[in-house]
Amino acid sequence: MDQPKAERALRLILLLVRNNRYSIDELANRIGTSQRTIYRYIDTIRTVGLDVRSDKEGLYFIPICALPQLYHYLGNRDDFWTQGLLKEHIRLRIDKYAFQLLLEEFPLSENDLDEDGEDHWILDGYIHRYEGVAGFILGMLDDVEILEGEGLKAFVRDRIIKNMERLQGMAG
Numbered sequence: 001m002d003q004p005k006a007e008r009a010l011r012l013i014l015l016l017v018r019n020n021r022y023s024i025d026e027l028a029n030r031i032g033t034s035q036r037t038i039y040r041y042i043d044t045i046r047t048v049g050l051d052v053r054s055d056k057e058g059l060y061f062i063p064i065c066a067l068p069q070l071y072h073y074l075g076n077r078d079d080f081w082t083q084g085l086l087k088e089h090i091r092l093r094i095d096k097y098a099f100q101l102l103l104e105e106f107p108l109s110e111n112d113l114d115e116d117g118e119d120h121w122i123l124d125g126y127i128h129r130y131e132g133v134a135g136f137i138l139g140m141l142d143d144v145e146i147l148e149g150e151g152l153k154a155f156v157r158d159r160i161i162k163n164m165e166r167l168q169g170m171a172g
Contacts, residue, residue, distance in 0.1 A: 001012065012027060078129070086128050090123070096119040106136070
């Protein structure tokens with residue numbers, strides 16, 4: 001399975017475990033693919049052992065009891081696909097440009113985003129390493145504001161200082 005397909009399948013799993021139930025049509029619209037593809041993804045997800053069910057109205061879901069198994073498959077990853085022992089709560093306020101790039105590069109972050117007024121969103125979640133989210137922030141300094149996450153703020157500040165020192169050394 002290539003990366004875009006795998007990411008769509010993971011987005012489908014995340015939708016189904018969020019204590020929501022969706023029709024095939026709703027899932028196809030949310031994932032951005034055909035109904036037939038959703039059926040194939042559900043078959044694939046079942047093949048790896050996750051319990052995808054449908055209720056009497058034909059709404060699909062993954063029961064809460066399947067979450068430990070899902071955790072085993074996905075590992076301890078954050079929205080930026082990093083793993084580590086750190087677990088720091090962060091809140092970022094991002095503009096429309098950062099929002100679009102975030103969803104394109106890190107589609108799993110969609111579940112941790114909420115609108116915050118016109119053309120702004122709040123990413124509210126946990127990270128397991130600073131490098132992934134810091135790379136995103138440093139590439140979009142004018143478009144992202146760190147609201148919470150003191151360790152992340154310090155990490156980004158240190159990266160900025162080190163790069164400024166390096167740039168000053170190059171100028172001399």
